[in-house]
Amino acid sequence: MPHFTIEYSANLDGRVNMAEIVDLVRRSAIETGIFPLGGIRVRAIRCDFVSIADGNPDHAFLAMVARIGEGRDLAARKAAGQHVFDALCAALEPVFASGTLAVSLDMQINDKQTSFKRNNLHTALAGPKEAAG
Numbered sequence: 001m002p003h004f005t006i007e008y009s010a011n012l013d014g015r016v017n018m019a020e021i022v023d024l025v026r027r028s029a030i031e032t033g034i035f036p037l038g039g040i041r042v043r044a045i046r047c048d049f050v051s052i053a054d055g056n057p058d059h060a061f062l063a064m065v066a067r068i069g070e071g072r073d074l075a076a077r078k079a080a081g082q083h084v085f086d087a088l089c090a091a092l093e094p095v096f097a098s099g100t101l102a103v104s105l106d107m108q109i110n111d112k113q114t115s116f117k118r119n120n121l122h123t124a125l126a127g128p129k130e131a132a133g
Contacts, residue, residue: 001067032083
């Protein structure tokens with residue numbers, strides 16, 4: 001953990017490089033210092049069918065949910081969420097300046113009792129072990 005899932009309105013295509021946004025979120029999560037590198041996942045899901053506010057098809061949205069594991073206090077969660085959100089909003093500033101956009105980030109804590117995982121990325125990222133001797 002964490003897993004960041006971004007849903008975004010299709011009308012952001014051509015206005016936002018979503019590959020760059022996904023990588024920005026990943027880098028921002030690392031910068032917080034509270035998430036294990038091997039647990040970070042970021043994905044974006046384009047929403048082709050949306051209806052926003054008054055129905056104006058020019059309105060756009062980007063909604064992100066961060067699912068994180070237990071064990072971080074409220075202050076750490078708030079600081080990390082704010083850091084990622086601020087980086088995201090800064091990258092989207094040109095879209096805010098040229099039209100209407102709604103951006104959100106919601107953080108959810110997964111219950112460790114009902115969160116099942118298998119992951120060997122942590123071991124792979126640690127690199128080769130030096131021979132004992």
